[in-house]
Amino acid sequence: MLKVFFGEMPQALYSTSLYFDNTYFDGWLDDEFAQKMIRSVDKATVLSGHAVESKALGIIPPTKLSGGLKTLLLIYNEPNKIFNASTCGDNCAKWLLKIPKVLDRDVTVNLRHIMDFGDGNFEINILNDDTVVHNMNELVQHAVKFIGE
Amino acid sequence: MPLSLLVSNMIGSHEILVRNNRVQYKFTVNRNITILRGDSASGKTTLIDMIADYSRDGAESGIVVRCDKKCVVLERGNWERDLKDYKDSIVFIDEGNSFVRSYGFADMIQNSDNYYVIATRDSLFNLPYSICEIYGIRNKSGNRYQGTKRIYSETYPLYNREILHGKPDKVIIEDSNAAYDFFRAVCGKEGIVCETACGKSNIYKCVQNANEERVLVIADGAAFGPEMERAMALKRVKNVVFFLPESFEWLILKSGLIDGNELQDMLKHPGDFIKSERYFSWERFFTALLVDQTKDSYMSYNKSSLNSVYLHEKNKDAILKTVNEEADAELFGR
Incomplete structure (x- = not known):
């Protein structure tokens, strides 16, 4: 299940783009699920572990991927760490929900904003008050209390 | 000034x-x-x-x-x-x-x-x-x-003006001073519950706790940006509309109660006059301007407590006309 801590979380890695640039491995881009995320979020195709062809920017190194996608790749490849997922836009939300399922384990992220997880049902454990919410209405009622704390 | x-x-x-x-x-x-x-x-x-x-x-x-x-x-x-x-x-x-x-x-x-x-x-x-x-x-x-x-x-x-259809059952005002004094008096006459949030960071709590069917929040749009995300999120669970003019003082200035062609011209493009170094946000400028423009007159404006002259029928109507124009709706009768 996706676990979310809303608001300030000192142990979460805040500058995910910088962290990605210095820690990613070429092999991360070989993964089929990672390639799906890259296609979906950045509209880009993986050419190799060193290069991605982006619709907007042409052929770029992985360090030029979007901040949101870098964070998704970090969460997917380093699920024991906690990352600031507010570097992800709403177009990353469905992938955040999928990562724990693909990895078949709980994954914890830090959010400093109310991400829109869409109109469907889901399961997210809000760690601030250890509540499981099942849709955006439930999520909003809990999350507004913790944003800004 | x-x-x-x-x-x-x-x-x-x-x-x-x-x-x-x-x-x-x-x-x-x-x-x-x-x-x-x-x-x-x-x-x-x-x-x-x-x-x-x-x-x-x-x-x-x-x-x-x-x-x-x-x-x-x-x-x-x-x-x-x-x-x-x-x-x-x-x-x-x-x-x-x-x-x-x-x-x-x-x-x-x-x-x-x-x-x-x-x-x-x-x-x-x-x-x-x-x-x-x-x-x-x-x-x-x-x-x-x-x-x-x-x-x-x-x-x-990312955020556009909202339109309220029909009268609210409850009005929540961001501050506890002049704007609250004004809208409390207006709401009192119309039988609408009016509450102060005592600051913009409390608005979400007031909205969450409101039991009324239709809630209207009035706050200073010039500085409400940080609250906007959770305000909009609450619309998923509450029937709430946000009326966010630059500020209450801006509404008064715009209402025409204060004479001056130069003033009205300035309000059309205030950014050309507001020195960023001096005014962290525009609502502070509008407050300073209104205080300055009315000082030593019977309209003398004090943010901490509303001068009762602004509640005189003609003056109140002029402000409410501006409120309704800016809201693009009949929020309050005149």
Whole structure:
């Protein structure tokens, strides 16, 4: 299940783009699920572990991927760490929900904003008050209390 | 405060064009703080990286930046030292720079004559930015030149004015002073419950706790930006509408109660008169202006307690007419 801590979380890695640039491995881009995320979020195709062809920017190194996608790749490849997922836009939300399922384990992220997880049902454990919410209405009622704390 | 003395270097709107052979961004910054957010991969970091490259290497970077002000990028590390050196500039800050949430940063930019464009999804509760200056970036068009596709991007406002249909059952006012005095009196006559939130950061709690069917929130749009995300999120669970004029004082100034062609002309483009170094947000300027324009007169305005003259029938009606015009709805009868 996706676990979310809303608001300030000192142990979460805040500058995910910088962290990605210095820690990613070429092999991360070989993964089929990672390639799906890259296609979906950045509209880009993986050419190799060193290069991605982006619709907007042409052929770029992985360090030029979007901040949101870098964070998704970090969460997917380093699920024991906690990352600031507010570097992800709403177009990353469905992938955040999928990562724990693909990895078949709980994954914890830090959010400093109310991400829109869409109109469907889901399961997210809000760690601030250890509540499981099942849709955006439930999520909003809990999350507004913790944003800004 | 003579209007002619308000003009300084960093005022008004500034058009910015940033371009290389693959992407072009064209947008305008209107106030001292602009927030960029929205979807991932919309080009926020690319824009700021291009400005950083141009700032370092100028035309040799191959990037074109056109603006009547110097555009610079502020990064973590020595941000305090670097910020002291920036004057009369437009300062861009990419996401991932946690210092933007600090009191130290808020203190420093409060007294600077720069404009700031900050890419972040965090709500920056220390900064009083306007609901009108929160933008996303989107691709407007594209073309192909010498085999290379160039994408043209623009900014677009993320929040638009809301319309309330019918009368509210409850009105929540951001502050507890003059604006509350005014709307409490108006609501009292119409049998509408009126409550003060005692500050914008409490509004979400008041909305959550409201049992009434239809809730109207009235707050100063000029500084409500940090609250906007959770305000909009609450619309999923509550029937709430937000009326967010620049400020209560702006409504009074706009109502025509205060004479002066120069004043009305200024209210059409206040950004040309508001010195960012002096007024952290526009609502502070409008308060200072209203106090100044009414001093030593029977209309003398005091923010902490409403002068009862503003509740005289004719004056109250003039303000409510402006309220209804700005809300594009009959929020209150006159």
